Amino acid sequence: MAKNQEKAQAFYIRDSAIEQLPESQVTDESVYLQRRTLLKRLGYLGAGALLSQHALSSSAHADVLGFFSNDDDKKSGFKRSPLTFSQPKAFDKTQAGEQLVLTPEKKVTTYNNFYEFGAKKDQPAEYAQDFKVNPWQLKIGGEVEKPITLDYDDLIKKFPLEERIYRLRCVEAWSMVIPWVGFSLAALIKHVKPTSKAKYVAFQTLYDPEQMPGQKSRFLGGGIDYPYVEGLRLDEALHPLSLMAVGLYGKTLPPQNGAPIRLVVPWKYGFKSIKSIVSIQLTERQPPTTWNILAPQEYGFYANVNPKVAHPRWSQASERRITTGGLFARNRIPTQLFNGYAEQVAHLYKDMDLTKYY
Numbered sequence: 543m544a545k546n547q548e549k550a551q552a553f554y555i556r557d558s559a560i561e562q563l564p565e566s567q568v569t570d571e572s573v574y575l576q577r578r579t580l581l582k583r584l585g586y587l588g589a590g591a592l593l594s595q596h597a598l599s600s601s602a603h604a605d606v607l608g609f610f611s612n613d614d615d616k617k618s619g620f621k622r623s624p625l626t627f628s629q630p631k632a633f634d635k636t637q638a639g640e641q642l643v644l645t646p647e648k649k650v651t652t653y654n655n656f657y658e659f660g661a662k663k664d665q666p667a668e669y670a671q672d673f674k675v676n677p678w679q680l681k682i683g684g685e686v687e688k689p690i691t692l693d694y695d696d697l698i699k700k701f702p703l704e705e706r707i708y709r710l711r712c713v714e715a716w717s718m719v720i721p722w723v724g725f726s727l728a729a730l731i732k733h734v735k736p737t738s739k740a741k742y743v744a745f746q747t748l749y750d751p752e753q754m755p756g757q758k759s760r761f762l763g764g765g766i767d768y769p770y771v772e773g774l775r776l777d778e779a780l781h782p783l784s785l786m787a788v789g790l791y792g793k794t795l796p797p798q799n800g801a802p803i804r805l806v807v808p809w810k811y812g813f814k815s816i817k818s819i820v821s822i823q824l825t826e827r828q829p830p831t832t833w834n835i836l837a838p839q840e841y842g843f844y845a846n847v848n849p850k851v852a853h854p855r856w857s858q859a860s861e862r863r864i865t866t867g868g869l870f871a872r873n874r875i876p877t878q879l880f881n882g883y884a885e886q887v888a889h890l891y892k893d894m895d896l897t898k899y900y
């Protein structure tokens with residue numbers, strides 16, 4: 543194991559330059575604050591949050607500082623374990639002629655969206671450290687011949703793990719490049735043998751307000767009706783790129799990134815990649831999805847990354863890549879159709895109007 547781990551470490555680019563980026567280079571806070579404007583309009587964010595939408599006031603400023611802070615101590619209570627995994631060439635850093643530069647691990651684990659632990663970027667890393675991930679039960683059922691329940695050890699041992707370096711594009715127009723460790727969702731679905739009625743896959747996050755403060759407080763949790771739910775069409779779920787991730791950077795996931803197991807669908811906006819999953823049900827009908835319930839005109843069921851389909855309140859033509867950059871680099875890059883995975887996934891949508899099915 544240790545050998546595997548060493549290899550993985552050597553494989554990663556660590557970029558110290560990003561530590562020195564000035565505030566102006568950080569992912570647009572204004573963009574996600576706009577998303578929070580919606581929540582505020584709906585009456586869900588507190589007065590402090592309102593202040594920060596109008597200017598980068600003290601609370602937004604704290605987000606930015608948190609993003610660059612070197613003070614890991616208060617955020618490192620959760621213990622992560624090294625994983626054993628293979629590194630298929632298909633998922634290395636060279637993809638479609640692009641040399642992907644990894645987002646530093648510290649950024650991946652401290653700049654998060656996980657509203658169950660708070661709607662601000664630095665809150666999940668702070669409030670999730672005591673989250674209990676073992677014991678865990680993930681139930682897979684619905685339109686299947688062989689429903690199963692996986693416990694914590696099954697998640698890590700039942701299916702061979704591999705590392706997959708994927709771009710993650712948030713609907714808020716920032717992106718990262720993350721070395722996930724996990725297994726194909728297809729392997730799991732085939733294992734339970736879908737019936738002929740199965741057309742969709744519905745996912746659900748743990749509901750445990752005692753552990754997840756955002757589920758208790760509508761102010762902290764952004765007014766979402768928990769549990770957080772997501773869904774895919776069955777053919778999307780069976781696509782080899784759809785990943786059940788149990789780790790990142792060679793170790794088990796930290797809770798703020800969705801421990802012990804989460805979905806990663808790299809060609810869709812990040813909100814489809816639901817965290818800390820306890821239920822996967824195969825269904826005949828399209829399942830409800832959290833952001834679509836909250837604002838259907840803004841967040842569709844499909845949520846495929848598409849530079850030509852703007853969010854009603856901001857453009858999706860470009861994104862802020864949280865990866866590298868010297869002092870003068872802007873890190874603003876054009877957004878790619880299907881987040882750069884068009885060659886692999888475009889056929890899934892060949893007769894669909896992507897502006898209608900956004």
Ligand code: MTE
Pocket residue numbers: 650653654655656657658710711712713747770798799800811812813814815816817818
């Ligand atoms: N899953 C749950 N249960 N709750 C959330 O708030 N946020 C989503 C997604 N999965 C979210 C979630 C959003 S908006 C994004 S961009 C990604 O998680 C962020 O994943 P990361 O924090 O690991 O980068």
